[in-house]
Amino acid sequence: MSEGNAKSTDSDDRNGKSVIVDYDVIVLGAGLAGMRAALEAARNGASVAVLSKVHPVRSHSGAAQGGINAAIGEGDSWEIHALDTIKGSDYLADQDAVEIMCSEAPSDIIELEHMGVIFYRAPDGKLGTRAFGGASKARTYFVGDITGQALLYTLYDQLLKSGVKVYEEWFATSLFMVGGECRGVVALDMMNGDLVMLRAKAVFVASGGMGRVYEPSTNALICTGDGIALAYRAGAPVMDMEMVQYHPTTLKGSGFLMTEAARGEGAYLLNSLGERFMEKYAPNMKELASRDVVSRAEWQEIAAGRGIDGCVLLDLRHLGPDVILKKLPQIHEMALDFLSIDMIEQPVPVxxxxxxxxxxxxxxxDARSPVPGLYAAGECACVSVHGGNRLGANSLLDTLVFGRRGGRSAASYVKSVTSLPSDAAGEQFLAAEQKRVQGFMDRPTTGETHAKLRLELGTLMDEKVGVYRDESGLQQALAGVRDLQKRYDTVAVRDKGRIYNQALTFALELGYMLDCAETTIMSALERKESRGAQSRTDYAQRDDANWLKHILVTKRDGQAPAISYVPVTITKWPPQERKY
Amino acid sequence: MEWTVVVGRYSPPGEPQPKGERGAPFAAPYEKAPPKTYQTFKVDLPEHAMVLDALIAVREYQDESLAVRCACRSAICGSCAMWVNGHARLVCTSKLREHTVDGKVTVEAPPSMPIVRDLVCDMTPFWKKNYSVTPWLENKQPIPQGEEYRVPNAAMEELIQEVSCISCGACLMDCESFAVNADFMGPAALAKAYRYTADPRDAQTTDRLDTYSKPSGVWDCTHCYECVQQCPKGVAPLEQILKLRKMAVDAGFTHNAGTRHADAFAESVRDSGRLNELTLMPKSLGLFNIPAQLQSLPAAFNLLRAGKLPPLIHHAIPHVERIKNIFKKIGGRFK
Incomplete structure (x- = not known):
């Protein structure tokens, strides 16, 4: 057992060489999907390293609050869970993948419990549940309102136990592609500024979402779509990019997440007249309709003048201090910290x-992308199990099921790869990459700043590619992003240091974000219907005849990205009208 | 409104050096930390803004080279603990308004940790301590097949206080024991140790208690309460350490200075109603531990010279039998 994970820098292991060999699988990202994949690949005999731009426990999986879904309890079944998920997805999810996720969920939850997650218990000592949005049964397993954190730490502890090597605060700049196959990663060791080639037989992208493409967002500042853009640049198609979830309850001002578990525990949404307006929009499920439905309802209330300062109210007062303090302590604290509101006494604007x-x-x-040697799981991947709209507490499940399956699949794949590219090929690739990255450092400091462009991008996306969209807004957004891409070429790095140069990594991140934004807008323009999170005011209806299909975007050199389609896989649940 | 932030800057030799005023070296026990330069920034932010908002504003619009670790901005990721006016704070939930003293707030990397650059410290000591407590479940056998361990919810709730820990390191940064003994396991790691020791699904309870009872373990905490005060998540590491001590003593791990020290306190109070300071030190060291007793002689001599030596004859308080009764009623090892 090594203490490798405890070390913050690994330059001593390299003996001054800039090319490291010897990994079967490199996992990019150390959130739930990445750690689960690494563990499983290691268990199946692969030599594995995890590379992350932050320490594993800083990953954004830790921000997931509400819980994780599985149909374990009496009266529930994986088929009901699958149907809820498919209905939630507005029938865009691939049903074969949903069947896998929902049928394997119970054993994954049990495995987590065996790893040590301190799940809430029912009086009989067995796992207990709470209700969640879009779910017809209470099947969400949880730890207070810090479920993601509890899972993240348990997996990190397991990773320490396994001895898997972690490169902490290493920032990936590109995937090492040879003959159309992915054979490693070039990454910046932030502690000393070295750019290093890590060769591997397979690369597993588990780098999370791209929330910062939007401003505001519930996501951490690190959620910049790095892995999505890296895979996209390496030739992997991205899918369902138009499907961007707006969470109904984010805190006024800061935009921080107020978990759906609040409504799961019984909280109300109120408009300025004090009405529980969800009764109008979703007479059966009310506040617990799926997220796209609730977000649109809030938007309409606010647009109709029944909002309060651009918000509606999340009211927990009737739950009482006991439920709030025991089951929702974190959001109670956040409302106090950021708005000075005690939700025991007062409703919270969201x-x-x-x-x-x-x-x-x-x-x-099995988490395989169409590019040989390249895998992806978690938020950065699209299987697709969430389709047009993800149900709350299905994202943690997604990371674990497909992280596990992908880890096993990658470990098996690497056995078929007999050799790695030569040192010469690695060094040549690395030299080109060093030149590209140095280019950022060498630009005249009179250029644009990454911060300004980032804010412009985020504001543009929130305004034009948000809850409601239309052709002209999307066209403006696309033109705006293309303009930002041009200006991006002048972004200068004013920090000339080598050690912990964040100006450089922020500039590189902005490039990833622009790729994510472009593919999102192109997909949203392409889909001429309203489905799930895509609500087009100019195409207000769902159109199964023409659009029961996924939109893919593939990068092409020297020309605009290519759009293509893949049909949705339907197994046993034909599309129906969606009512909550 | 306008806020003034004084930022401690540092870049290692060979790197471009930050501007600012050279600061004085730190006093012991932080004399190993390199001196920093201090740079003053003015930022325009709302009344309720946090210290982190100010640092981000500086980094985005005034000086791109300012290094700050941060991610979630809402006390979840644990990245942004650092010194604010000389105490460890998570800057994302520290309000500028509450930390502005004499018109400014001073922010710097804690001198108790190695420094990387500016506000970024090297957390290696923190992660090593975490690793040293075997921070994972060693499953009690047999593992239930196809189902969960059945445990009461109260047993899980007991652990949630530690599971709330976000590893920000604020507790270690301000730990007085760590400041003088780099080997001390530290508050967060020992809280984590409690989390697994007290987990009814863990099989290694006894081995764990043995390990944690060794020097630099639970008994090296000096109860200064800095960790309880600085923790932004209510983990109260000291409370977890005290629970571990009780578990260790109950399991029979009493052959250590820590237990003897605690026992000497209890016995003295039981027998005389108050503390016999004269016998406290010899009893803690172990009465037959002659080398250690001899080593403590110079300290005793100094006390004598300063007129601080406790009275040679120790008197019991009146009605001491009532104290004894209390001990009897409480039960346990001193009844």
Whole structure:
């Protein structure tokens, strides 16, 4: 057992060489999907390293609050869970993949419990549940309102136990592609500024979402779509990118997440007249309709003048201090910290805010992308199990099921790869990459700043590619992003240091974000209907005859990205009208 | 409104050096930390803004080279603990208004940790301590097949206080024991140790308690309460350490200075109603531990010279039998 994971820098292991060999699988990202994949690949005999731009426990999986879904309890079944998921997805999810996720969910939850997650218990000592949006049964397993954090730490602890090597605070700049196959990663060791080639037989992208493409967003500042853009640049198609989830309850001002578990525990949404307006929009499920439905309802209330300062109210007062303090302590604290509101006494102003992307790198149900040697799972991937709209507490499940399946699949794949590219090929690729990155450092400091462009991008996306969209707004957004891409070429790095140069990594991130934004807008323009999170005011209806299909975007050199389609896989649930 | 932020800057030798005023070296026990330069920034932010908002504003619009670790901005990721006016704080939930003293707030990397650059410290000591407590479940056998361990919810709720820990390191940064003994396991790691020791699904309870009872373990905490005060998530590491001590003593791990020290306190109070300071030190060291007793002689001599030596004859308080009764009623090891 090594203490490798405890070390913050690994330059001593390299003996001054800039090319490292010897990994079967490199996992990019150390959130839930990445750690689960790494563990499983290691268990199946692969030599594995995890590379992350932040320490594993800083990953954004830790921000997931509400819980994780599985049909374990009596009266529930994986088929009901699958149907809820498919209905939630507005029938855009691939049903074969959903069947896998929902049928394997129970054993994954049990495995997590065996790893040590301190799940809430029912009085009989068995796992207990709470209700969640879009779910016809209470099947969400949880740890207070810090479920993601509890899972993240448990997996990190397991990773320490496994001895898998972690490169912490290493920032990936490109994938090492040889003859159309992915054979490693070039990454910046932030502690000393070295650009290093890590060769591998397979690369597993698990780098999370791209929330910062939007401003505001519930996502951490690190959620910049790095892995999605890296895979996209390496030739992997991205899918369902138009499906951007706005969470109904994000805190006024800061935009921080107020978990759906609040409504799961019984909280109300009120307009300025004090009405529970969801009774109008979703008479059966009310506040617990799926997220796209609730977000649109809030938007309409606010647009009709029944909002309060651009927000509606999330009212928990009737739940009482016991439920709030025991089951929702974190959001109670956040409302106190950021708005000085005690939710025991007062309702909290919330608005829909960008939260999650259903789309990502296209994969199959074993996390394989169409590019040989390239895998993806978690928010950066699109299997697709979430389709047009993800149900709350299905994202943690997605990371674990497909992280596990992908880890196993990658470990098996690497056995068929007999050799790695030569040192010479690695060094040549690395030299070109060093030149490209140095280019950022060498630009005249009179150029644009990454911060200014980032803010412009985020504001543009929130305004034009948000809850409601239309042709002219999307065209403006596309033109805006193309303009930002041009200006991006002048972004200068004013920090000339080598150690912990964040100006450089922020500039590189902005490039990833622009790729994600472009593919999102192109997909949203392409889909001429309203489905799930895509609500077009100019095409207000769902159109199964023409659009029961996924939109893929593939990068092409020297010309605009290519759009293509893949049919939705339907197994046993034909599309129906969606009512909550 | 306008806020003034004084930022401690540092870049290693060979790197471009930050502008600012050269600061004085730190006092012991932080004399190993390199001195920094201090640069003053003015930022325009709303009344309720946080210290992190100010740092981000500086980094985005005034000086791109300012290094700050941060991600979630809402006390979840644990990236942004640092010194604010000389104490460890998570800057994302520290309000400028509450930390502005004499018109400014001073922010710097804690001198108790190695520094990387500017506000970024090297967390290696923190992660090593975490690793040293075997921070994972060693499953109690047999593992239930196809189902969960059945445990009461109260047993899980007991652990949630530690599971709320976001590893920000604020506790270690301000830990007085760590400041003088780099080997001390530290508050967060020992809280984590409690989390797995007290987990009814863990099989290694006894081995764990043995390990944690060794020097630099639970008994090296000096109860200064800095960790309880600085923790932004209510983990209260000291409370977890005290629970571990009780578990260790109950499991029979009493052959250590820590237990003897605690026992000497209890016995003295039981027998005389108050503390016999004269016998406290010898009893803690172990009465037959002659080398250690001899080593403590110079300290005793200094106390004598300063007129601080406790009275040679120790008197019991009146009605001491009532104290003894209390001990009897409480039960346990001193009844």
């Amino acid at each position: 608005r829909p805010g960008m939260h999650y992307i259903m789309g990502g790198v296209k994969t199959d149900s």
